[in-house]
Amino acid sequence: MGYLIGISRAIDAVNDRLGRLANWLVLAACLISAGNAMTRYAFDLSSNGWLELQWYLFAAIVMFGASYTLKVNEHVRVDIFYTHLSERGKEWLDLVGTAIFLVPSMFIIAYLSWPFFMQSWSSGEISPNPGGLARYPVKFVVPLGFALVGLQGISVVIKRVAALHGDVRYVTHYERPVQ
Numbered sequence: 001m002g003y004l005i006g007i008s009r010a011i012d013a014v015n016d017r018l019g020r021l022a023n024w025l026v027l028a029a030c031l032i033s034a035g036n037a038m039t040r041y042a043f044d045l046s047s048n049g050w051l052e053l054q055w056y057l058f059a060a061i062v063m064f065g066a067s068y069t070l071k072v073n074e075h076v077r078v079d080i081f082y083t084h085l086s087e088r089g090k091e092w093l094d095l096v097g098t099a100i101f102l103v104p105s106m107f108i109i110a111y112l113s114w115p116f117f118m119q120s121w122s123s124g125e126i127s128p129n130p131g132g133l134a135r136y137p138v139k140f141v142v143p144l145g146f147a148l149v150g151l152q153g154i155s156v157v158i159k160r161v162a163a164l165h166g167d168v169r170y171v172t173h174y175e176r177p178v179q
Contacts, residue, residue, distance in 0.1 A: 001161075001162055001165065004158045004161075005158065005162060007154075007155075007158065008155040008159055008162075011152060011154065011155040012071055012152075012155055014148070014151075015067040015068050015070075015148060015152050015155075016068065018064040018067060018148065019064065019067070019071065021060075021064060022060065022061045022064040022065040022068060025060055025061045025064075026061055028057055029054050029057040029058060029061065032050055032053055032054055032057070033054050035050075036050040036051065036054070048127065048129040048130055048131045049132060049133050052127055052129070052132055053133065055138075056137070056141075059138050059141050060138075060141050063141045063142065063144065063145025063146075063148070064145060064148070066145060066148075066149050067148035067149045067151070067152040068152075070102075070153065070156065071152050071155070081093075091160050091163050092160075092164070094156065094160050095157060095160035095164065098153050098156045098157050098160070099153075102150075103150050103154060103157065106146045106149045106150030106153060107147065109143075110144075110147040110150060111143075113142045113143040113146065114143045116139055116142065116143075117139040117140045117142065117143055120135050120136040121136040121140070124136070125139075
């Protein structure tokens with residue numbers, strides 16, 4: 001189990017860093033938005049590139065933030081049944097739901113979105129707007145983001161199995177939402 005916990009910790013570390021990056025991207029998006037609005041209204045200058053950069057940052061915030069949100073166990077769940085379960089029941093529900101539904105669906109979506117990126121990359125797709133940006137970098141964020149959520153799901157499964165086997169001493173990043 002120690003080897004699997006090591007894998008879980010490595011996945012958690014990657015998604016923790018990307019969660020911090022997403023936080024900084026929020027600040028960058030706000031500054032770009034404010035700067036773009038100020039130059040547009042004060043100096044009558046504007047650029048589609050700055051507008052598109054805001055959209056690209058928002059995509060990165062959502063896709064990188066999703067895996068971090070799962071890591072810290074703050075994702076949305078149906079609490080109708082969950083709150084009435086024992087701790088062990090919650091562990092089992094998290095384990096089964098993550099292993100059967102979350103992980104496979106995230107990797108399927110990542111796999112299906114890869115051609116979306118590859119087509120854009122191979123054609124060197126750029127925005128049709130004057131001054132627009134290349135589209136393939138933001139399209140890469142889609143399969144990457146879903147793959148990261150899938151990997152974080154694997155980390156969750158490892159931690160839930162460890163907890164169900166009583167090996168919580170290995171799980172240092174085991175979070176439970178405050179109720």
